[in-house]
Amino acid sequence: MKNKKTFYVTTPVYYTNASPHVGHIYTTIAADILARWNCLLGKDVFFLTGTDEHGQKVQEAAEKAGKTPKQFVDKIAKEFQEVFKLLNISNDNFIRTTNLFHEKEVQKTLQELYNKKYIYKGFYKANYCVGCEQYKTDSDLVDGKCLLHKTIPELREEEAYLFKLSKFQNSLLKLIKAGKYQILPEIRRKEIISFIEGGLKDISISRLKEKVSWGIELPFDKKHTCFIWVDAFWNYITGLKEKNVFDKFWPADVQLMAKDIIRVHATIWPALLLATGNKLPRTLFVHGYFTINGEKMSKSLGNVIDPVYLVKKYGCDGVRYYLMRNFVFGEDGDFSESVLAERHNNELANKLGNLVSRVTSLAEKYGAEKTENKLLKKLKLKEIEKHVENYKFDKALNEIFAFIDICNEYVQKNKIWETKNKKQLYELLDSIKAIAIILSPFIPETSEKIAKSLGFEIKLENISKPLSVERIKKSEILFKKI
Numbered sequence: 001m002k003n004k005k006t007f008y009v010t011t012p013v014y015y016t017n018a019s020p021h022v023g024h025i026y027t028t029i030a031a032d033i034l035a036r037w038n039c040l041l042g043k044d045v046f047f048l049t050g051t052d053e054h055g056q057k058v059q060e061a062a063e064k065a066g067k068t069p070k071q072f073v074d075k076i077a078k079e080f081q082e083v084f085k086l087l088n089i090s091n092d093n094f095i096r097t098t099n100l101f102h103e104k105e106v107q108k109t110l111q112e113l114y115n116k117k118y119i120y121k122g123f124y125k126a127n128y129c130v131g132c133e134q135y136k137t138d139s140d141l142v143d144g145k146c147l148l149h150k151t152i153p154e155l156r157e158e159e160a161y162l163f164k165l166s167k168f169q170n171s172l173l174k175l176i177k178a179g180k181y182q183i184l185p186e187i188r189r190k191e192i193i194s195f196i197e198g199g200l201k202d203i204s205i206s207r208l209k210e211k212v213s214w215g216i217e218l219p220f221d222k223k224h225t226c227f228i229w230v231d232a233f234w235n236y237i238t239g240l241k242e243k244n245v246f247d248k249f250w251p252a253d254v255q256l257m258a259k260d261i262i263r264v265h266a267t268i269w270p271a272l273l274l275a276t277g278n279k280l281p282r283t284l285f286v287h288g289y290f291t292i293n294g295e296k297m298s299k300s301l302g303n304v305i306d307p308v309y310l311v312k313k314y315g316c317d318g319v320r321y322y323l324m325r326n327f328v329f330g331e332d333g334d335f336s337e338s339v340l341a342e343r344h345n346n347e348l349a350n351k352l353g354n355l356v357s358r359v360t361s362l363a364e365k366y367g368a369e370k371t372e373n374k375l376l377k378k379l380k381l382k383e384i385e386k387h388v389e390n391y392k393f394d395k396a397l398n399e400i401f402a403f404i405d406i407c408n409e410y411v412q413k414n415k416i417w418e419t420k421n422k423k424q425l426y427e428l429l430d431s432i433k434a435i436a437i438i439l440s441p442f443i444p445e446t447s448e449k450i451a452k453s454l455g456f457e458i459k460l461e462n463i464s465k466p467l468s469v470e471r472i473k474k475s476e477i478l479f480k481k482i
């Protein structure tokens with residue numbers, strides 16, 4: 001039985017057909033914030049991310065690059081791992097769907113589904129978009145083309161193994177309507193309900209190996225490989241099993257993704273879980289889709305934003321902060337580097353950076369004297385907590401920055417550089433401690449720097465524990481203006 005004090009968060013496993021871009025890091029940073037936040041609350045957290053490495057799309061990308069699929073995915077998976085490291089992502093496991101343990105677990109599951117007669121042999125005819133790695137119905141297409149990739153899908157007509165998805169239509173509807181399988185935001189829940197009410201058909205879960213060889217073999221028919229999504233979904237389970245913590249953390253508390261994959265995700269995945277007698281994740285949270293200056297991010301348009309470039313220029317906290325502050329999590333957004341730069345300069349450097357540098361340099365010169373910190377009452381902790389719980393990261397940051405403004409005004413209004421008031425300086429230092437702790441899930445590197453220079457540990461209970469101020473040293477510059 002899963003302990004309430006645990007928290008399990010996942011991101012999608014990302015395709016290894018191309019290098020990571022800003023869309024991938026968005027989901028992963030949000031998951032990292034939830035993971036770090038729940039750690040701060042004292043929960044035992046498991047955070048899983050990784051890469052989805054099989055399938056036609058990856059196979060074709062490798063061929064184009066003149067590499068074997070294995071060489072190709074090794075390189076891209078490494079890029080994902082490196083970029084997540086640069087961004088200070090605190091994942092507990094990085095699952096790769098080509099790892100042997102995962103492949104074996106998927107085969108066990110396929111065999112179980114076959115034995116239970118949830119998988120049967122048949123003939124399948126449907127349109128398939130390789131870009132999406134998804135089957136498309138006529139209503140998904142505009143002028144016969146996939147909306148996202150603007151390409152005409154392939155018509156597939158072949159012998160295949162099918163999964164009895166239709167059998168789960170009613171139970172899924174019931175679970176979603178009763179909130180037992182929670183889909184957020186509400187607009188996505190409604191979308192999924194009406195999609196399921198439109199009827200779920202059995203789906204093909206295999207491809208002839210001669211067509212897609214880069215996949216997991218069906219254990220009961222070696223002429224076929226497994227449909228990439230069935231393979232990919234299982235990562236959420238093997239990612240735990242690999243570390244021997246499945247019983248401790250399953251079911252997932254929240255699964256994050258963008259709206260592009262919600263339909264497959266909120267139907268096939270929970271149906272597979274029901275078919276294998278597993279509990280369903282508690283919540284699926286769907287965030288919006290980024291465009292770049294109003295256009296879809298795509299290789300062919302040449303507007304894909306490289307996260308490594310961003311981190312090198314704005315620092316990992318600059319990027320994390322912009323992505324979480326600038327967009328409403330759950331709604332679409334337009335990425336703009338000039339806004340990133342503006343927020344970096346005006347908010348991180350001018351507001352937070354200046355506050356810390358000013359107060360620590362005054363305290364180094366004049367000292368600080370312990371007193372009750374009345375200023376701290378203006379930090380709306382309860383509201384901030386609620387916002388994060390409701391995935392309103394932008395609102396949480398707004399609230400924290402409103403308090404940073406209050407602190408800056410306090411310095412200004414009291415002209416502390418003239419009065420050298422040690423008690424007021426103490427209140428400010430103690431408030432900076434609280435700010436750093438509460439900001440630590442969002443901008444962990446900066447919070448650590450502040451904690452180190454003021455000599456406290458990042459723990460929730462330290463917000464109300466008075467800071468000890470024997471020797472305060474001026475802090476290093478936290479953000480260089482760009």
Ligand code: MSP
Binds near residue numbers: 012022290
């Ligand atoms: N491999 C599948 C997921 C399998 S999960 C069992 C897949 N991979 S993907 O590489 O295409 O990643 C899609 C996810 O990446 C989105 O759901 C979202 O989390 C993130 N994003 C990719 N591009 C994005 C934007 N342009 N905007 C926001 N997030 C996007 O689908």
